[in-house]
Amino acid sequence: MVAVQLGPICGGIGGEIGDSVSRRCISQQKQGIGAGSMSLRRDPRTEPREKDDGFGLGDRCYPQLLDTSLDGELKSFLIDEDELHTYDDLTKVNPVTPSTVLKCLQARYSVKVFYTHAGCTLVALNPFQPVPHLYSPEVMKEYHCARQPQEFKPHIFVVAEEAYRNIQGQVEPVDQSLVVSGESGAGKTWTTRCLMKYYSTIAASSSQKCQNMIERIEKRVLDSNPIMEAFGNACTSRNNNSSRFGKYIQLQLNTSHLLVGASVQTYLLEKTRIVKQGADERNFHIFYQMMKGATEEQRKEWKIPRDQHFTWLPNADRTLEEDCFQDTVAAMGHMGIATETQGQIFQMLAGLLNLGNVTFCPSADESQPCDLQEEAAGFLRAAASLLHVSAEQLESCLKLRVLQAGKQSVLKPCSREECGIRRDCLAKLIYARVFDWLVAFINKSMCASSSSWCNFIGLLDVYGFECFVLNNLEQLCINYANEKLQQHFVAHYLKAQQEEYVSEGLVWSFVQYQDNQSCLHLLEGSPNGIFSLLNEECRLNRGADAQQFRTRLQRELSGNACMSWDTFSKQPHFTVSHYAGRVSYQIEGMVEKNRDPVPPELIHMLQGSQDSLLQSLFADGNADDSSGRRHTKVVTVVSKFKNSLESLMKILHSTTPHYTRCIKPNPECRPLTFKKEEVILQLEACGIVETINISAAGFPIRIPHLCFLKRYGLIANSRISWQSVEESEPEAGSDTVAHAVVAVLNEVLRCHSLEPLRYPGTRTHGSLVHCGETKAFLTHFMLELLEEHRGRARSQRASVIQCCWRRYCRRKRAAQACAAARIQAAVRSWLVRKEVLRWCRAATIIQRQWQGWRARMEALAETELDDVTDTEKTSWGCTGLSLQLSTHQEPVILWAWPVGLALASAPTVTVAMTVTNIQKMVSLFACLKLSFPSFSYKVETNQFEQGVASIRAQPQESIRLHLQRSPLPYSDTHPDKRGVTGFNQILLEKT
Numbered sequence: 001m002v003a004v005q006l007g008p009i010c011g012g013i014g015g016e017i018g019d020s021v022s023r024r025c026i027s028q029q030k031q032g033i034g035a036g037s038m039s040l041r042r043d044p045r046t047e048p049r050e051k052d053d054g055f056g057l058g059d060r061c062y063p064q065l066l067d068t069s070l071d072g073e074l075k076s077f078l079i080d081e082d083e084l085h086t087y088d089d090l091t092k093v094n095p096v097t098p099s100t101v102l103k104c105l106q107a108r109y110s111v112k113v114f115y116t117h118a119g120c121t122l123v124a125l126n127p128f129q130p131v132p133h134l135y136s137p138e139v140m141k142e143y144h145c146a147r148q149p150q151e152f153k154p155h156i157f158v159v160a161e162e163a164y165r166n167i168q169g170q171v172e173p174v175d176q177s178l179v180v181s182g183e184s185g186a187g188k189t190w191t192t193r194c195l196m197k198y199y200s201t202i203a204a205s206s207s208q209k210c211q212n213m214i215e216r217i218e219k220r221v222l223d224s225n226p227i228m229e230a231f232g233n234a235c236t237s238r239n240n241n242s243s244r245f246g247k248y249i250q251l252q253l254n255t256s257h258l259l260v261g262a263s264v265q266t267y268l269l270e271k272t273r274i275v276k277q278g279a280d281e282r283n284f285h286i287f288y289q290m291m292k293g294a295t296e297e298q299r300k301e302w303k304i305p306r307d308q309h310f311t312w313l314p315n316a317d318r319t320l321e322e323d324c325f326q327d328t329v330a331a332m333g334h335m336g337i338a339t340e341t342q343g344q345i346f347q348m349l350a351g352l353l354n355l356g357n358v359t360f361c362p363s364a365d366e367s368q369p370c371d372l373q374e375e376a377a378g379f380l381r382a383a384a385s386l387l388h389v390s391a392e393q394l395e396s397c398l399k400l401r402v403l404q405a406g407k408q409s410v411l412k413p414c415s416r417e418e419c420g421i422r423r424d425c426l427a428k429l430i431y432a433r434v435f436d437w438l439v440a441f442i443n444k445s446m447c448a449s450s451s452s453w454c455n456f457i458g459l460l461d462v463y464g465f466e467c468f469v470l471n472n473l474e475q476l477c478i479n480y481a482n483e484k485l486q487q488h489f490v491a492h493y494l495k496a497q498q499e500e501y502v503s504e505g506l507v508w509s510f511v512q513y514q515d516n517q518s519c520l521h522l523l524e525g526s527p528n529g530i531f532s533l534l535n536e537e538c539r540l541n542r543g544a545d546a547q548q549f550r551t552r553l554q555r556e557l558s559g560n561a562c563m564s565w566d567t568f569s570k571q572p573h574f575t576v577s578h579y580a581g582r583v584s585y586q587i588e589g590m591v592e593k594n595r596d597p598v599p600p601e602l603i604h605m606l607q608g609s610q611d612s613l614l615q616s617l618f619a620d621g622n623a624d625d626s627s628g629r630r631h632t633k634v635v636t637v638v639s640k641f642k643n644s645l646e647s648l649m650k651i652l653h654s655t656t657p658h659y660t661r662c663i664k665p666n667p668e669c670r671p672l673t674f675k676k677e678e679v680i681l682q683l684e685a686c687g688i689v690e691t692i693n694i695s696a697a698g699f700p701i702r703i704p705h706l707c708f709l710k711r712y713g714l715i716a717n718s719r720i721s722w723q724s725v726e727e728s729e730p731e732a733g734s735d736t737v738a739h740a741v742v743a744v745l746n747e748v749l750r751c752h753s754l755e756p757l758r759y760p761g762t763r764t765h766g767s768l769v770h771c772g773e774t775k776a777f778l779t780h781f782m783l784e785l786l787e788e789h790r791g792r793a794r795s796q797r798a799s800v801i802q803c804c805w806r807r808y809c810r811r812k813r814a815a816q817a818c819a820a821a822r823i824q825a826a827v828r829s830w831l832v833r834k835e836v837l838r839w840c841r842a843a844t845i846i847q848r849q850w851q852g853w854r855a856r857m858e859a860l861a862e863t864e865l866d867d868v869t870d871t872e873k874t875s876w877g878c879t880g881l882s883l884q885l886s887t888h889q890e891p892v893i894l895w896a897w898p899v900g901l902a903l904a905s906a907p908t909v910t911v912a913m914t915v916t917n918i919q920k921m922v923s924l925f926a927c928l929k930l931s932f933p934s935f936s937y938k939v940e941t942n943q944f945e946q947g948v949a950s951i952r953a954q955p956q957e958s959i960r961l962h963l964q965r966s967p968l969p970y971s972d973t974h975p976d977k978r979g980v981t982g983f984n985q986i987l988l989e990k991t
């Protein structure tokens with residue numbers, strides 16, 4: 001059983017967080033955080049070099065982590081950018097670099113997926129808008145009842161359920177811690193609330209038997225939230241509901257793993273906020289709740305009239321949803337805080353508001369106390385009456401300091417500034433005690449007796465790493481806490497990495513990986529650490545001199561690589577190289593803040609208060625001892641904080657941790673807006689980048705065997721094994737595949753004269769690659785080598801392919817040419833043969849026709865010649881008939897045989913076969929359309945439709961007979977097409 005009674009609850013720091021300009025300046029300040037300062041063991045090949053990666057990493061970046069050198073195709077092999085949103089685990093992106101991680105987160109955020117694993121860490125992006133379906137009781141039930149919640153989508157409930165099942169499984173260490181971190185507004189409180197609701201819901205649904213008791217506890221656990229938030233949260237420039245303290249909530253489970261109780265431990269309440277608020281910021285919510293929610297009667301009682309302006313209540317006109325007084329009162333009631341006690345608390349708070357309006361005039365004479373300003377006396381009286389102390393005593397305590405001179409005590413008037421400081425100190429003191437009392441009451445109300453619970457789940461909601469323009473003791477403490485948590489995280493993450501390697505059969509450890517121990521040594525080291533020196537300075541009980549303290553720091557710590565100074569700066573300061581960046585701390589006021597002195601007169605006065613509650617708050621009396629002397633041992637803020645942190649770390653070390661990193665995607669708290677520069681800074685500050693560094697120190701690239709062989713299989717000459725892999729399609733993890741992978745890797749290693757791998761084998765330090773059971777583990781350098789060899793192998797293959805292709809093309813072309821020649825020859829011979837045959841046929845026909853025609857012509861001529869006189873005969877048969885036509889000057893020679901032909905064809909209707917010479921003559925004249933001299937003779941012929949179409953007689957030329965249709969078959973075809981004879985011309989011409 002683990003006793004969870006932690007040290008002092010409130011760190012009691014007089015912080016100035018509100019003072020600090022809340023503009024983050026990590027990127028400006030983290031110059032030169034190198035391997036030296038962080039002592040990270042890095043491969044020389046992967047040593048950081050100055051370069052901007054475009055993601056706001058500024059001048060500190062790790063080229064080995066950037067994927068800019070990867071060409072598009074390799075990038076797409078390693079990771080499919082379109083599918084980035086499907087990656088549930090950031091360490092699975094290839095290669096694991098800040099830019100790929102950032103892209104993956106952005107891709108997921110754009111599709112409204114807000115949770116992503118990062119190895120053993122859960123990254124939660126703040127949606128800045130309600131997503132009710134994500135946190136409904138049904139979803140809780142689903143995760144709780146799932147057989148394997150890890151297989152579900154990443155969710156805060158996976159983490160919650162995992163922790164719960166670890167307890168059920170009783171695997172050592174059984175107790176669990178859920179560490180939720182992130183910067184202001186990232187969603188830590190929201191996440192913690194979700195976790196509390198989850199455990200309350202599953203507790204309520206687990207057993208009907210102890211239902212009443214569980215419901216009571218569950219209600220109290222949930223009711224503690226509004227009370228803690230009302231008193232410990234405030235509206236800041238970064239978050240309307242910003243927790244101004246860190247907390248560790250312990251949910252106590254009994255042997256049946258049922259929630260039986262809870263307790264809360266708080267850290268470092270920002271009590272300065274009571275008296276000083278940043279521009280645009282507010283005091284703690286509870287004051288505004290009172291001002292807005294109190295009844296008239298209560299106002300009167302608490303002396304807070306509606307229209308009264310209180311100096312410590314800026315921006316009172318701004319209304320937030322957190323300003324719900326009745327909810328706080330109801331929660332206090334449920335928690336068991338009696339109405340009377342509530343009234344006492346509110347009276348005290350109202351007293352503080354009135355105290356804030358008490359102001360002083362400077363005193364003309366140093367030996368005289370300062371006077372109150374005009375209206376201040378009324379506020380002082382009101383404050384005194386609300387605190388149940390006498391107004392005179394209050395005034396005296398604020399104006400006069402008690403000096404101890406031996407056994408004598410002397411009253412010394414304070415300056416105006418000192419009066420103000422004493423007033424502020426009183427307010428801070430009271431508020432811090434009220435807050436502590438509330439936390440103690442809540443614990444008393446929720447905490448189960450130590451015998452009734454045996455295991456716990458702790459929820460740690462702490463400030464994230466802080467770096468403002470001005471940083472002081474608060475930031476030093478917060479960043480120290482973050483360094484401690486980071487060291488714890490790194491150890492845990494390395495263990496997780498180690499486990500994965502072991503599961504892959506890789507015996508290798510990060511033994512030489514050095515974490516942030518040197519930075520922690522600088523802060524907490526004894527006797528030469530910043531805190532030790534600071535405490536010593538407080539104990540010296542001398543006036544705090546910043547320059548003097550700086551010189552001391554420089555003298556004692558100059559050898560530490562994590563410490564540096566800007567020698568040209570006028571403000572005394574020192575710079576610490578934290579894991580998340582360099583932060584400059586101003587020394588001015590640091591010693592005083594660490595001392596956090598409380599004037600004993602104030603404690604005395606409060607111890608004498610008539611208000612029982614106020615009196616009890618100071619009953620332990622840490623002012624003077626019974627002899628009236630001050631305690632010699634000063635318990636400084638740093639000591640208190642360090643002690644409570646040490647007990648927290650002890651608890652964390654004894655539990656199984658689960659880390660959740662909340663990320664604020666944009667500083668304006670706009671819904672669904674992702675700003676890369678903001679996110680990368682936070683990834684760095686919350687250690688995700690460090691996780692990546694660790695990953696890079698091991699094997700940042702992990703490729704499943706089959707994928708590996710598909711890409712790099714061609715490198716090896718063992719083509720047979722590759723083919724066998726392809727053909728047999730073996731399962732990933734089989735020896736065949738692993739041996740094929742090893743063959744490829746050894747091929748590359750051999751070329752570089754590096755020691756070959758053995759499978760199964762171990763990785764020695766300095767080696768570049770390991771073949772696991774299902775994956776090949778590669779360094780970036782090995783990936784480069786593989787890519788180079790792949791490129792070379794591809795070039796060789798390409799040359800071979802080109803040669804083969806060219807030869808193939810050449811051969812193909814030759815074969816085609818040969819075939820074409822043969823086809824051409826065959827076609828030509830076929831055409832010639834065909835042509836010859838046609839010619840033969842044509843010649844035969846022509847011959848036949850010609851012979852027939854000649855015979856007919858001869859016969860016709862014979863017939864015609866038979867009918868003419870000898871002279872005519874001679875004239876027709878030999879030289880042709882010469883006629884003197886009246887219309888022509890010159891005689892026209894008509895060749896006898898064409899005229900005969902014309903006569904044979906023309907007078908088909910009207911010219912009878914028995915025509916006489918004169919009739920023929922008349923017929924001829926009619927054909928020629930000549931007027932016959934002696935008588936008018938009209939012959940009607942159809943010569944224009946068939947036979948002779950026209951007969952044209954030109955002077956000095958032969959008559960041309962134009963026939964419509966040739967009487968001869970094939971007469972339109974000239975045998976050799978070399979010219980046209982008169983005959984053919986006559987025959988071929990058409991009208």
Ligand SMILES: Nc1ncnc2c1ncn2[C@@H]1O[C@H](COP(=O)(O)OP(=O)(O)OP(=O)(O)O)[C@@H](O)[C@H]1O
Nearest residue numbers: 128129130184185186187188189190239241242243
């Ligand atoms: N998961 C979520 N779903 C919806 N809104 C959320 C979620 N997480 C955070 N928010 C919103 O972001 C705001 C800031 O969250 P929260 O107060 O938890 O931040 P924080 O990290 O605790 O800040 P601080 O350190 O200042 O207390 C919340 O008020 C809420 O509106």
